[in-house]
Structure formats: C-alpha cells, structure tokens
Amino acid sequence: MKIIAVANQKGGCGKTTTAINLAACLGKKEQRVLLLDLDPQGHSSLGFGVFNEDARDLYDVFTGEISLEEIILPNVFTGVDVVPATKTLAAAEHLPVRSDERDKQLEKHLAEIRDRYDYIVIDCPPSMGLLSFNALTVADLVLIPIEMSLFGMHGIDRMYETVRLLSERHGRDIPIRLLPTLVDSRTRLCRQFLHEVGERFADDVLSVMVQFTVRLKEAVREGMPIVSYDPASTVAVQYDRLANEMISILQEKVDVGAESEARSRLNAMKRAFEEARSRLGGHGVRQRVILRFFDFEDRDVKLAGSFNDWRPDQGVVTRTNDGIVEKIVMLMPGTYQYRLIVDGIWQEDPSNPEQVPNYSGGFNSLLQVEEVHETAGA
Ligand SMILES: Nc1ncnc2c1ncn2[C@@H]1O[C@H](COP(=O)(O)OP(=O)(O)OP(=O)(O)O)[C@@H](O)[C@H]1O
Numbered sequence: 001m002k003i004i005a006v007a008n009q010k011g012g013c014g015k016t017t018t019a020i021n022l023a024a025c026l027g028k029k030e031q032r033v034l035l036l037d038l039d040p041q042g043h044s045s046l047g048f049g050v051f052n053e054d055a056r057d058l059y060d061v062f063t064g065e066i067s068l069e070e071i072i073l074p075n076v077f078t079g080v081d082v083v084p085a086t087k088t089l090a091a092a093e094h095l096p097v098r099s100d101e102r103d104k105q106l107e108k109h110l111a112e113i114r115d116r117y118d119y120i121v122i123d124c125p126p127s128m129g130l131l132s133f134n135a136l137t138v139a140d141l142v143l144i145p146i147e148m149s150l151f152g153m154h155g156i157d158r159m160y161e162t163v164r165l166l167s168e169r170h171g172r173d174i175p176i177r178l179l180p181t182l183v184d185s186r187t188r189l190c191r192q193f194l195h196e197v198g199e200r201f202a203d204d205v206l207s208v209m210v211q212f213t214v215r216l217k218e219a220v221r222e223g224m225p226i227v228s229y230d231p232a233s234t235v236a237v238q239y240d241r242l243a244n245e246m247i248s249i250l251q252e253k254v255d256v257g258a259e260s261e262a263r264s265r266l267n268a269m270k271r272a273f274e275e276a277r278s279r280l281g282g283h284g285v286r287q288r289v290i291l292r293f294f295d296f297e298d299r300d301v302k303l304a305g306s307f308n309d310w311r312p313d314q315g316v317v318t319r320t321n322d323g324i325v326e327k328i329v330m331l332m333p334g335t336y337q338y339r340l341i342v343d344g345i346w347q348e349d350p351s352n353p354e355q356v357p358n359y360s361g362g363f364n365s366l367l368q369v370e371e372v373h374e375t376a377g378a
Pocket residue numbers: 010011012013014015016017018039041043124125126181182183210211212213214216217220
C-alpha cells in the first residue's frame with residue numbers, strides 16, 4: 001500500500017481537484033483506493049457527491065470515539081472509498097496529544113486498514129498545521145500541485161523545508177513531486193512560469209501537467225470526477241497520465257534501486273528541459289513540418305506532442321493524399337516528443353525509430369526540427 005499526500009499550503013492550487021481525479025483514475029485502473037479528506041472544508045467528499053454535514057470524520061477517530069473503519073464511505077466511485085471531512089475536523093488541530101505522538105496519529109489509525117488498499121490519497125488543507133503534518137509524516141510521496149500563476153511558487157521552499165524536517169525527524173526519505181496545474185500554455189506568462197518551475201525544481205517536476213479548463217468546475221458541480229463527467233477531455237487524459245506516473249514512481253521505488261530511479265528521472269528532465277528551452281528560446285524561425293504516415297488509410301489519426309501540450313490535433317493541419325495522411329505543424333527549431341492517436345488509441349509513431357520511454361510505460365517518438373530548412377519526418 002502506498003500513500004500519496006496532496007499538499008500545498010497555498011489555497012486554490014488544485015489539491016482537491018487533483019486528489020479526487022487521481023483517486024478516480026487509480027480506481028479505474030483496478031487499484032483499491034481510499035481518498036482521505038483531511039480538509040475541514042470537505043471538498044473531496046463534495047467532489048464525489050457524498051458530502052454530508054453531519055457525517056462523522058477523523059475528529060471522532062482522533063478522540064478515540066470510533067474507529068477509522070466506521071467512517072469509511074464505501075464505493076463512492078469505481079474502486080474508490082472515501083473518508084469524509086466536515087468542519088468539526090478543524091478542532092482536531094487542538095486536541096491534547098502527547099507531543100511525540102502528535103504527527104503520528106493518522107499513521108496509527110491507517111495501520112488498521114492499510115491491507116485493504118493499494119493507494120491512499122490524502123487531500124490536505126491549505127495550511128501547515130497538525131493535520132497536514134500527520135499526512136506528510138505517513139506519506140510515501142508528497143504531491144504538490146503548483147498553480148501556474150504569479151504567486152503559485154510562493155511557499156514551495158517552505159513546503160520543502162517542512163518535508164525535510166519531517167524526513168529527518170522520522171528517519172526516512174519522503175520524496176516530493178510537483179504537478180503544474182491551471183496551465184494555460186497559450187499565454188507567454190504561463191510558459192515562463194513552467195520554465196521557471198523546471199529550472200528551480202528540475203528533478204521533482206512531473207512530466208505531466210494539468211491544463212486550465214472550466215470542465216473541472218462543471219464536474220465538481222455535478223459531484224463527479226472529470227474521468228466520468230467528460231472522459232475524452234484533455235484534463236481527463238492528463239489525470240490518467242498522472243495516475244500512471246504515480247504508479248510507476250511508487251512501484252519503481254520498490255522494484256528498482258533509488259539510484260537508478262534518480263538517474264532515469266534526471267535524464268527525463270534533461271530531455272524535458274531541452275524541449276522547454278526550444279519552445280521558449282525564440283531563436284530561429286518557425287518552420288512548416290510535415291509528418292507523413294503511410295499505413296493509416298481510412299483510420300482516424302491525430303497528432304499530439306510537446307509542441308501542442310499533448311492536445312490531439314491542436315494547431316495541426318491534416319491532409320489526406322492517396323491514402324497517405326499528412327500532419328502539418330509550424331514549429332521552432334528544437335527537439336519535440338509526440339504520439340499518435342489512431343482511432344482513439346495512443347501509440348508511438350511506428351515508422352519512427354527515434355523514441356524515448358515515457359512514464360506510462362510506453363514510448364514517445366522524437367522529432368528534431370533543424371534550423372532553416374523545412375523538415376519532413378516519418
Ligand atoms: N485545472 C483547472 N482548471 C480550471 N479550474 C480548476 C482547475 N483545477 C482546479 N480548478 C478550480 O479551482 C478552484 C480551486 O481548486 P481546488 O479546490 O482543487 O484547490 P485546492 O488547492 O484544493 O483549494 P483549497 O486550498 O481551498 O483546498 C476550484 O473551483 C476548482 O474547480
């Protein structure tokens with residue numbers, strides 16, 4: 001069983017949205033998931049349409065009145081159980097507890113149910129109080145959503161410091177991963193923020209990001225995760241990729257040595273950086289790039305890559321000629337990763353041997369755009 005704490009003391013950066021959708025995506029992948037709402041605002045239960053002001057929550061568990069098992073709401077979504085929160089949970093911050101046990105209350109109660117789940121996702125409140133400390137202490141991974149806005153990066157250093165202190169106090173490594181959220185890559189400012197996050201926290205930034213979309217707000221209003229409200233939307237795909245990344249990172253920690261994990265992440269980040277740089281660099285001129293595919297007659301072929309934020313066919317012109325599908329994009333010189341979506345299924349480009357492994361366990365194809373001349377790939 002692995003525990004992912006979704007935390008950031010900054011409010012409104014997408015913690016709850018991420019916790020709900022990550023839990024739902026893991027559930028759909030036949031994982032047994034518990035979403036634990038640690039925020040007295042109770043938004044996680046709201047997002048699954050199961051909010052009840054009178055529900056009993058972890059406050060009653062921490063006081064010893066009932067067991068954690070008794071407050072679990074089973075099967076609120078495929079594979080997902082929820083521990084709800086209400087505003088009474090705020091009082092848990094002030095419960096008298098022995099100082100050496102303050103951070104470990106949650107760990108103690110989770111021990112009773114840990115065998116039942118593959119993943120526990122914890123939605124933390126927007127403050128670094130006792131509740132968040134309990135979540136970070138028990139976490140196998142701290143997932144920090146960062147809003148790609150002017151103040152989005154504020155407080156991240158403090159989060160790192162807090163996690164480092166807790167790691168020291170409890171004598172174990174607590175890894176951090178950063179998830180850029182509310183990304184609107186059409187704006188130059190947002191692209192700059194992405195670049196900055198990459199520069200400052202390179203090794204820890206996930207390769208997946210979550211774009212800004214009103215569909216998420218609509219989904220919350222309906223009490224549904226985006227994967228069931230609008231499964232074909234780009235954010236649903238992005239949250240699915242996040243679930244894959246979490247699985248691979250947390251499995252890697254068990255299967256592969258920590259050293260090789262660090263090395264492979266570093267290499268992945270170096271590649272991502274080169275791409276970011278080539279996207280933002282502004283050197284050279286945009287070129288018309290034509291990718292030709294010969295084996296997809298009468299099939300629906302879409303192109304998604306690092307150049308269009310993995311949004312299928314966005315900014316891509318399609319031409320069909322004698323059964324040959326042509327995808328035309330305007331790109332700056334640089335290296336890009338891309339995949340094809342053939343009849344709705346994501347795959348690498350079968351005619352391009354240049355590939356790099358991706359976090360979903362598959363491969364992304366590589367596209368190199370040279371200065372000046374027009375390039376024809378594939
Ligand atoms: N990618 C997104 N695109 C558009 N809106 C989003 C996105 N992610 C979250 N939101 C919206 O932004 C608001 C804040 O999101 P959310 O509640 O997930 O943040 P939070 O970090 O949990 O907030 P808090 O700190 O209050 O707990 C919500 O209205 C949510 O629907």
